[in-house]
Amino acid sequence: MMDHDTTQTPSRLDGLTPRQIVDELDRYIIGQRDAKRMVAIALRNRWRRQQLSPELREEIYPKNIIMIGPTGVGKTEISRRLAKLDDAPFIKIEASKFTEVGYVGRDVESLIRDLTELSVNMVKTRYLEMVEKKAEDLAEDRILDLLLPPSSSPPSSAQQPKDRDNDQADRYDTADDTRQKLRKQLREGKLENRHVELEVKERGLPVGIISNVGGMEDLENNLRDMLGGIMPGKSKNRRMKVPEAMKVLAQEEAQKLIDMDEVTKEAIEKTEQSGIVFLDEIDKIAGREKSTGPDISREGVQRDLLPIVEGSTVNTKYGPVRTDHILFIAAGAFHVSKPSDLIPELQGRFPIRVELEALTKEDLVRILTEPKNALVKQYQALLETEGVLLDFTKDGIQEIAATAVEVNDRTENIGARRLFTIVERMLEEVSFEAQELTEKKVVIDAPYVKKHLHNIVKDEDLSRFIL
Numbered sequence: 001m002m003d004h005d006t007t008q009t010p011s012r013l014d015g016l017t018p019r020q021i022v023d024e025l026d027r028y029i030i031g032q033r034d035a036k037r038m039v040a041i042a043l044r045n046r047w048r049r050q051q052l053s054p055e056l057r058e059e060i061y062p063k064n065i066i067m068i069g070p071t072g073v074g075k076t077e078i079s080r081r082l083a084k085l086d087d088a089p090f091i092k093i094e095a096s097k098f099t100e101v102g103y104v105g106r107d108v109e110s111l112i113r114d115l116t117e118l119s120v121n122m123v124k125t126r127y128l129e130m131v132e133k134k135a136e137d138l139a140e141d142r143i144l145d146l147l148l149p150p151s152s153s154p155p156s157s158a159q160q161p162k163d164r165d166n167d168q169a170d171r172y173d174t175a176d177d178t179r180q181k182l183r184k185q186l187r188e189g190k191l192e193n194r195h196v197e198l199e200v201k202e203r204g205l206p207v208g209i210i211s212n213v214g215g216m217e218d219l220e221n222n223l224r225d226m227l228g229g230i231m232p233g234k235s236k237n238r239r240m241k242v243p244e245a246m247k248v249l250a251q252e253e254a255q256k257l258i259d260m261d262e263v264t265k266e267a268i269e270k271t272e273q274s275g276i277v278f279l280d281e282i283d284k285i286a287g288r289e290k291s292t293g294p295d296i297s298r299e300g301v302q303r304d305l306l307p308i309v310e311g312s313t314v315n316t317k318y319g320p321v322r323t324d325h326i327l328f329i330a331a332g333a334f335h336v337s338k339p340s341d342l343i344p345e346l347q348g349r350f351p352i353r354v355e356l357e358a359l360t361k362e363d364l365v366r367i368l369t370e371p372k373n374a375l376v377k378q379y380q381a382l383l384e385t386e387g388v389l390l391d392f393t394k395d396g397i398q399e400i401a402a403t404a405v406e407v408n409d410r411t412e413n414i415g416a417r418r419l420f421t422i423v424e425r426m427l428e429e430v431s432f433e434a435q436e437l438t439e440k441k442v443v444i445d446a447p448y449v450k451k452h453l454h455n456i457v458k459d460e461d462l463s464r465f466i467l
Contacts (some may be wrong), residue, residue: 069356072415139249283332364401
């Protein structure tokens with residue numbers, strides 16, 4: 001079993017070489033070397049482009065990719081992990097969800113609006129983390145104000161007689177000492193059961209009447225944002241414990257400390273220069289028009305996608321966003337159609353084609369054991385919480401992989417996703433009885449796998465529905 005050292009992750013992800021990018025992807029995805037090389041080059045080209053002069057940089061466009069391969073072989077995971085490496089805004093959406101303009105459904109521009117929203121949230125989260133400590137200090141002061149309202153500062157000797165001046169100064173010092181004692185108790189967690197009363201703002205708008213109409217989500221969100229500025233939210237007093245109040249106040253203070261204009265500006269820049277859109281099921285909209293039938297808008301969707309992929313400006317609630325340098329990765333099984341069935345203009349915008357291979361038994365064995373998030377490691381960690389030690393033997397893992405290959409061949413080939421179903425079914429008994437087991441070590445060897453899956457695998461009709 002392979003054990004990757006997480007300390008070797010490079011500190012500057014934007015400076016990764018293609019070979020390092022492939023090595024990083026290898027931590028989570030088994031095989032598919034060609035696809036990893038293609039996306040690694042695409043990511044590195046982004047970094048190379050940023051080193052050029054502004055004039056030349058503007059002229060270099062991303063080389064969009066079409067991944068061709070059956071389900072469950074790693075198309076989505078490669079793209080998702082790539083975006084994580086570059087800390088880039090990433091959105092996955094099925095091309096079949098879109099409809100041609102004029103039909104009820106989502107319009108293609110909504111994917112750019114969603115990507116921008118995601119980018120704003122990413123940047124905002126980072127800004128909030130930067131001011132977290134200061135926000136907590138301010139929240140602490142507000143909690144102390146609620147527990148012990150601050151006394152006024154002592155007056156100057158010129159304003160008051162000396163005897164009164166001394167009395168007020170003494171009272172001020174005493175109140176200040178009490179406040180410091182309270183602060184110490186607060187930090188030591190001794191005030192967790194105390195209650196305070198906070199004024200909390202509510203933002204409830206009765207804009208839900210169009211939420212069930214297809215394609216109207218964006219209009220509803222825009223209405224909420226627009227009316228939110230006109231109709232101030234209600235406020236109500238809530239009584240809560242000190243730890244909960246600290247969280248609420250820290251969030252309020254953090255929101256005040258960050259500049260949303262800066263956040264929006266950086267987020268739009270990040271979307272335009274680093275955004276990655278993963279268009280799944282692109283094969284479902286491939287093919288020429290038919291005069292009748294449910295596929296009437298397939299070519300229309302392609303034509304609507306074309307300007308987005310070519311490069312256009314999409315209006316979002318945060319401002320206009322250009323799509324010229326967003327990387328588009330399309331994917332599909334292409335069992336019935338083929339990439340050449342796409343309209344020529346769209347084909348030309350996806351110059352790189354890479355075919356992903358179907359998974360072999362050896363690939364499935366490696367998927368079960370090698371990645372950092374391997375299925376075997378997940379189940380071992382889950383059941384270890386109940387004190388149960390799962391010991392997967394080499395022949396047991398081989399048998400699980402062989403069973404997955406057999407069921408994939410006999411029914412629908414869903415690739416590595418079959419492993420989830422098989423392992424869950426095989427460990428159903430252990431998972432259910434974990435707490436009552438007298439023998440806390442369970443050996444998962446070939447006989448164990450055969451015993452728990454034999455009847456289902458043997459009965460083809462049963463395996464079709466269960467596995």
